[in-house]
Amino acid sequence: MPNTEPEMAGQTPAVKDIHVAVAVIVRDGRVLIARRPDHVHQGGLLEFPGGKVESGETVQQALVREIAEETGLAVPTNGLQPVIGIRHDYGDKRVFLDVWQTDMARGEPEGREGQPIEWLRPDQLRDDDFPEANRPIIRALRLPHRLAISGRISDPETGLGKLKTALARTSPPLMILRAPELNEEGYRVFAQRAAELCRKAGTGLLVHGAPEHWQAVPGIAGLHLPWREAQRLSERPVPAGAWLGVSCHDAEQLRHAERLGADYALLGAVKATASHPGRPAIGWSAFAELVGGATVPVFALGGLEPADELQARTLGGQGIAGIRYWWG
Numbered sequence: 266m267p268n269t270e271p272e273m274a275g276q277t278p279a280v281k282d283i284h285v286a287v288a289v290i291v292r293d294g295r296v297l298i299a300r301r302p303d304h305v306h307q308g309g310l311l312e313f314p315g316g317k318v319e320s321g322e323t324v325q326q327a328l329v330r331e332i333a334e335e336t337g338l339a340v341p342t343n344g345l346q347p348v349i350g351i352r353h354d355y356g357d358k359r360v361f362l363d364v365w366q367t368d369m370a371r372g373e374p375e376g377r378e379g380q381p382i383e384w385l386r387p388d389q390l391r392d393d394d395f396p397e398a399n400r401p402i403i404r405a406l407r408l409p410h411r412l413a414i415s416g417r418i419s420d421p422e423t424g425l426g427k428l429k430t431a432l433a434r435t436s437p438p439l440m441i442l443r444a445p446e447l448n449e450e451g452y453r454v455f456a457q458r459a460a461e462l463c464r465k466a467g468t469g470l471l472v473h474g475a476p477e478h479w480q481a482v483p484g485i486a487g488l489h490l491p492w493r494e495a496q497r498l499s500e501r502p503v504p505a506g507a508w509l510g511v512s513c514h515d516a517e518q519l520r521h522a523e524r525l526g527a528d529y530a531l532l533g534a535v536k537a538t539a540s541h542p543g544r545p546a547i548g549w550s551a552f553a554e555l556v557g558g559a560t561v562p563v564f565a566l567g568g569l570e571p572a573d574e575l576q577a578r579t580l581g582g583q584g585i586a587g588i589r590y591w592w593g
């Protein structure tokens with residue numbers, strides 16, 4: 266959706282957002298990347314194939330057309346899933362990048378407009394090689410579609426035992442270690458021991474709580490801020506190489522997470538959940554609306570099952586986050 270926010274008095278009139286269809290073409294775990302010609306907007310940088318949505322075209326039709334024109338690959342219109350929508354102001358141009366993914370492209374790609382193309386793994390995509398607006402796309406491609414959250418930790422020994430069992434069963438790519446039952450010091454000691462288990466299981470550990478936790482547990486994947494911590498910050502508390510997540514409940518909180526430079530947000534509760542009794546459920550339609558306005562990958566949270574992952578992704582979300590589906 267193009268930006269329809271009213272202009273503030275005193276500002277120069279906004280140029281209308283340009284609706285750009287952006288294609289993430291996936292094959293064997295790699296994505297197809299092209300180099301933009303030097304003379305165009307954001308020239309010389311790497312990009313995902315795509316281009317402007319012409320009037321009268323749906324975004325899916327634009328994607329099929331642009332993919333064929335630029336790479337020669339054939340993609341069925343029903344072979345595209347939404348990844349993320351990003352509104353970005355370059356100063357000289359405002360764009361809305363409507364990003365969709367496909368693993369159903371047929372044929373061997375070639376740079377039909379003379380542009381060099383190559384297949385790269387998501388971990389080979391460097392922010393600085395792409396236009397600024399692409400940062401959340403790169404995050405979305407590197408993040409899993411299910412983000413694990415640890416369940417109740419009654420005491421550290423039992424908690425470590427439960428964690429070990431859960432990791433052995435599922436080994437999720439990323440896990441938030443949430444343990445509000447422990448005090449600050451107890452949490453750090455626990456997190457250091459949990460980090461050992463996660464390293465062995467190949468799971469990235471995100472500490473939950475104050476930014477100081479991240480400094481106290483070396484070698485972990487990142488930091489997840491509950492809203493009570495995020496709201497006190499005005500800048501990103503961890504370097505770019507670490508993941509930063511924020512728990513959000515409404516549009517204002519999502520804007521704050523974006524200003525902090527969060528790599529992802531959790532949004533919920535989508536359904537009522539036993540772990541947070543009394544928190545009202547926002548439902549899927551509010552989730553979809555909030556995701557539509559966000560420029561950060563958003564996980565649905567709250568009372569969800571693995572079967573809800575598809576629903577979350579169809580609505581433009583990154584996937585689901587939760588305890589129940591993996592903790593046991």
Ligand SMILES: Nc1nc2c([nH]c(=O)n2[C@H]2C[C@H](O)[C@@H](COP(=O)(O)OP(=O)(O)OP(=O)(O)O)O2)c(=O)[nH]1
Nearest residue numbers: 285287306307312313314315316317360396398399
């Ligand atoms: N295709 C594509 N465009 C991107 C990406 N990231 C990003 O900021 N953009 C911006 C750059 C441009 O301002 C706009 C795309 O416009 P374009 O110039 O490629 O579109 P087009 O092929 O329809 O252009 P034109 O020659 O008809 O003017 O979106 C990306 O990853 N892929």
